[in-house]
Amino acid sequence: MRNRKIRKEKEREKNTVVPASAAVLAVVAAASTAAVVVAVTVVVAVTVVVVVVVVVVAVAVVVAVVVVVVHVVVTPLKAAAWKSEWMEYNGFHDEKLSKLSYWKKRYKDKNKVFEWFLDPDEILEPLLNNIGPIAGKTSMPLQCLDIGCGLSDLSLHLMTQSDQPMSVTLVDFVPDALQFQLRRIIECQQEMQVAPGSIQHLVCADTIHLPFRDGSFDVVVDKGTMDALLKDKIHGHFKATLMTSEVLRLLAPGGRYLQVSDEDPDSRLLLLERFILKSSFSQPIKEENKQNNSDERNCQGQLPKNYNLSSWKFKTITSKSGSEYFLYWVENLQL
Numbered sequence: 001m002r003n004r005k006i007r008k009e010k011e012r013e014k015n016t017v018v019p020a021s022a023a024v025l026a027v028v029a030a031a032s033t034a035a036v037v038v039a040v041t042v043v044v045a046v047t048v049v050v051v052v053v054v055v056v057v058a059v060a061v062v063v064a065v066v067v068v069v070v071h072v073v074v075t076p077l078k079a080a081a082w083k084s085e086w087m088e089y090n091g092f093h094d095e096k097l098s099k100l101s102y103w104k105k106r107y108k109d110k111n112k113v114f115e116w117f118l119d120p121d122e123i124l125e126p127l128l129n130n131i132g133p134i135a136g137k138t139s140m141p142l143q144c145l146d147i148g149c150g151l152s153d154l155s156l157h158l159m160t161q162s163d164q165p166m167s168v169t170l171v172d173f174v175p176d177a178l179q180f181q182l183r184r185i186i187e188c189q190q191e192m193q194v195a196p197g198s199i200q201h202l203v204c205a206d207t208i209h210l211p212f213r214d215g216s217f218d219v220v221v222d223k224g225t226m227d228a229l230l231k232d233k234i235h236g237h238f239k240a241t242l243m244t245s246e247v248l249r250l251l252a253p254g255g256r257y258l259q260v261s262d263e264d265p266d267s268r269l270l271l272l273e274r275f276i277l278k279s280s281f282s283q284p285i286k287e288e289n290k291q292n293n294s295d296e297r298n299c300q301g302q303l304p305k306n307y308n309l310s311s312w313k314f315k316t317i318t319s320k321s322g323s324e325y326f327l328y329w330v331e332n333l334q335l
């Protein structure tokens with residue numbers, strides 16, 4: 001009886017102990033689950049924060065690098081390229097404008113008109129006003145030479161706007177420029193009304209040695225060509241002197257040399273006078289001088305007898321864009 005009591009007692013004890021340890025276990029389990037969850041959450045949160053920080057820093061570094069590269073490398077390069085393009089377009093830079101190789105490359109496969117400095121409509125009126133007095137003196141077609149014609153339409157406009165028939169000879173040392181001019185003449189024959197008797201000739205030649213007889217032209221027009229020669233730092237002045245000499249040789253009595261340039265009169269007028277003076281030295285020695293065994297003309301720096309030039313004059317021409325250019329002219333006064 002007592003034993004049974006004891007057993008019952010133990011059983012009761014057992015029954016009470018089992019639920020107590022289960023609760024503890026449950027609590028422990030819950031606590032460890034919570035700890036794991038907290039730990040995982042903390043790890044995830046820390047990872048997220050680290051990743052976000054790394055991404056933000058990386059983006060900031062990339063942005064900073066891009067900004068630095070753009071400011072330090074790309075922008076200056078772009079500015080330099082733009083400046084060089086602008087300078088090239090405006091004919092400022094460079095020596096290469098005096099080189100045949102440059103013009104050959106530039107005119108290769110070109111089929112669009114390109115005007116240096118000024119469009120024909122900006123310069124035509126002053127040119128025609130200047131030519132007017134010569135035109136009035138002859139009933140023959142006016143002999144005009146466009147020296148270094150390039151891809152310009154100037155001579156076509158001169159022919160269409162002049163009341164008097166004109167024979168225009170276009171000269172350039174680049175065959176492609178003349179091919180282009182030939183295509184233009186054919187193209188414009190229909191649409192442009194030229195005075196009857198007007199005609200164009202195309203001649204490939206160097207301005208410093210022109211294949212025409214003395215006194216063949218009433219007007220020589222040079223739009224930007226001497227400027228191109230003068231870009232040659234070493235030989236520019238020499239070439240310009242030879243060109244001046246050739247142009248003056250070709251001018252008929254009463255004829256005019258008209259030059260369009262962007263160089264202002266302060267420097268250009270002096271240069272032009274100098275080229276004329278120097279060109280007198282580059283004239284061949286005349287037979288009578290050879291016989292006298294004298295070269296007095298050269299020694300004294302006087303112009304040869306066949307030159308009787310007016311002084312250089314100029315007119316300022318403002319382009320549509322507001323830039324200033326200059327028309328210079330000189331007249332062969334010998335009548």
Ligand SMILES: C[S@@+](CC[C@H](N)C(=O)[O-])C[C@H]1O[C@@H](n2cnc3c(N)ncnc32)[C@H](O)[C@@H]1O
Pocket residue numbers: 098103114115116117147148149150151152171172173174177205206207208222223224225228229
């Ligand atoms: C500045 S561009 C002027 C082109 C044209 N007159 C115009 O107004 O658009 C100079 C031109 O002269 C030509 N040229 C330069 N040097 C020359 C030379 N020594 N002999 C013949 N032509 C030359 C070039 O081929 C080019 O067509």
